[in-house]
Amino acid sequence: MRAALAVFSSGNAPPLQPPRICILGGGFGGLNTAVKLDGLVWPEGTKPQITLVDANERFVFKPLLYELLSGAAGEEEVAPTFEKILRPTSVSFVRGQVESVNDGPATGPEASSGGSVTLKGGALLSYDWLVLALGSEPRDAGVPGVKELTHGFTSYEDVLALRGALVALAGNPAPRAVVVGGGYAGVELAAVLADVLPPGAAVSLLASGSDILPAAPAGQRQIAREALAGKGVRVVTGRGVGGGVRAHPRPRRGASGSAPFPTDAGGATQTDATLRVLGHPHVFALGDVAVCAEGAGSPGSGVSAPPRLPATAQVALQQADYVAWNLWAAATGRPLLPFAYQHLGEMMSLGSRAGAVTLPLPIPPALADAARGAALGPLLRAAGLSVHGDGSGAPDRLSLEGPLAAAVRRAAYAYRQPTPEQQARAAADLAKRALGDAAGLARSFLDQAAKGLKSGAR
Numbered sequence: 001m002r003a004a005l006a007v008f009s010s011g012n013a014p015p016l017q018p019p020r021i022c023i024l025g026g027g028f029g030g031l032n033t034a035v036k037l038d039g040l041v042w043p044e045g046t047k048p049q050i051t052l053v054d055a056n057e058r059f060v061f062k063p064l065l066y067e068l069l070s071g072a073a074g075e076e077e078v079a080p081t082f083e084k085i086l087r088p089t090s091v092s093f094v095r096g097q098v099e100s101v102n103d104g105p106a107t108g109p110e111a112s113s114g115g116s117v118t119l120k121g122g123a124l125l126s127y128d129w130l131v132l133a134l135g136s137e138p139r140d141a142g143v144p145g146v147k148e149l150t151h152g153f154t155s156y157e158d159v160l161a162l163r164g165a166l167v168a169l170a171g172n173p174a175p176r177a178v179v180v181g182g183g184y185a186g187v188e189l190a191a192v193l194a195d196v197l198p199p200g201a202a203v204s205l206l207a208s209g210s211d212i213l214p215a216a217p218a219g220q221r222q223i224a225r226e227a228l229a230g231k232g233v234r235v236v237t238g239r240g241v242g243g244g245v246r247a248h249p250r251p252r253r254g255a256s257g258s259a260p261f262p263t264d265a266g267g268a269t270q271t272d273a274t275l276r277v278l279g280h281p282h283v284f285a286l287g288d289v290a291v292c293a294e295g296a297g298s299p300g301s302g303v304s305a306p307p308r309l310p311a312t313a314q315v316a317l318q319q320a321d322y323v324a325w326n327l328w329a330a331a332t333g334r335p336l337l338p339f340a341y342q343h344l345g346e347m348m349s350l351g352s353r354a355g356a357v358t359l360p361l362p363i364p365p366a367l368a369d370a371a372r373g374a375a376l377g378p379l380l381r382a383a384g385l386s387v388h389g390d391g392s393g394a395p396d397r398l399s400l401e402g403p404l405a406a407a408v409r410r411a412a413y414a415y416r417q418p419t420p421e422q423q424a425r426a427a428a429d430l431a432k433r434a435l436g437d438a439a440g441l442a443r444s445f446l447d448q449a450a451k452g453l454k455s456g457a458r
């Protein structure tokens with residue numbers, strides 16, 4: 001009888017429904033989660049329908065916005081359309097502004113395993129699993145006039161607007177630019193402005209602390225100071241504007257404003273260590289919008305919450321791997337993994353053709369001493385390599401600078417593009433530009449040599 005029942009039930013069971021996964025926000029966190037989920041192997045018949053929602057038509061590789069401004073990188077690499085990136089995948093893209101989320105209660109008589117998202121204009125998207133990756137919005141630190149009178153530098157549109165403003169300055173022989181904020185973004189922007197503005201321009205950088213780059217490794221800070229000085233950027237320290245400028249951007253409340261997700265005092269959506277939103281087992285959150293709640297370890301794993309992580313692409317990218325894996329695990333009844341962040345070092349641009357990269361590898365003291373020595377030190381520095389300590393007794397670290405650092409950074413970013421096709425496009429663009437640069441250098445070298453020969457012949 002049992003066997004007969006089993007045959008009966010398997011023969012008439014409703015076909016497995018592929019789960020509907022809705023990902024809100026197509027930045028580093030959301031887009032990479034979508035692509036990774038699409039690449040995972042799902043049990044037969046359960047490959048999910050993945051929908052990525054973003055208010056804009058382009059993914060923006062924000063760390064390369066400086067290169068977009070200077071022309072050292074093009075739109076293909078910095079701001080490709082979602083349509084183009086997702087073409088080789090089965091992910092659907094919906095362009096729309098998320099207005100609210102209605103997530104069903106996880107427990108109780110009305111318990112449900114999903115919910116719906118409302119977009120501006122009223123369109124409704126139903127989901128079985130939701131991923132929140134709406135990023136953050138820039139802070140104005142409550143300073144009057146910041147929104148109305150200054151240029152922001154956080155989006156593709158900001159770069160277009162700034163480019164327009166630079167074109168409008170064309171007739172001005174001595175334009176002045178002031179960059180507020182002595183962190184990574186301020187230093188990188190000041191350096192690129194010094195490159196793109198005419199030679200008579202004055203670029204100043206205001207830092208509220210006693211030095212620029214307070215969170216950077218010592219070597220990188222020193223390299224940046226020297227690079228800014230070399231470009232003639234005036235660095236003014238100890239000058240906050242109005243209430244000062246805070247380092248952490250504000251997590252975007254776009255969806256959580258009318259969704260029942262728990263947030264911390266800063267508005268970040270709280271997750272457990274597996275990046276599941278607290279109290280919402282079908283919702284994950286990552287990137288700038290998310291924070292792992294204090295004491296919210298992975299349920300049953302004995303793992304406690306990691307310390308608050310910086311709002312960086314590096315964090316969002318690593319979290320995307322975990323969210324994709326954990327969502328797959330939750331949907332297929334497997335155990336979830338607690339997120340473990342691995343710091344991979346710091347990279348920054350210092351103008352169109354220079355950068356600073358500090359690798360996370362500790363350098364043994366004997367090697368560090370040799371690298372600083374009179375014999376090897378100048379040679380390494382000329383090649384763009386140096387060893388720095390921060391005076392705290394922690395091991396010294398290796399820093400790269402100049403064109404070498406710029407090349408390493410660009411290659412790393414080409415590798416960090418979301419799909420193999422996009423990686424290939426970025427690498428090809430990079431190679432084309434590098435060849436152009438090499439040809440330009442060779443031409444100017446030959447011109448110089450020819451001039452030298454002519455003047456010698458006279």
Ligand SMILES: Cc1cc2nc3c(=O)[nH]c(=O)nc-3n(C[C@H](O)[C@H](O)[C@H](O)COP(=O)(O)OP(=O)(O)OC[C@H]3O[C@@H](n4cnc5c(N)ncnc54)[C@H](O)[C@@H]3O)c2cc1C
Nearest residue numbers: 025027028029055062063098135254287288311312313314
């Ligand atoms: C100029 C600049 C330089 C940076 N450089 C570095 C760097 O060198 N290294 C580093 O690690 N980090 C860097 N960062 C930080 C990094 O870019 C962010 O931490 C990262 O983008 C966060 O990823 P995310 O997925 O959380 O959000 P984002 O990448 O910001 O993506 C959020 C997405 O959500 C969409 N969205 C927002 N609200 C809505 C809504 N209501 N409806 C629909 N869509 C919506 C947005 O359009 C966007 O596409 C930089 C940031 C900036 C601005």
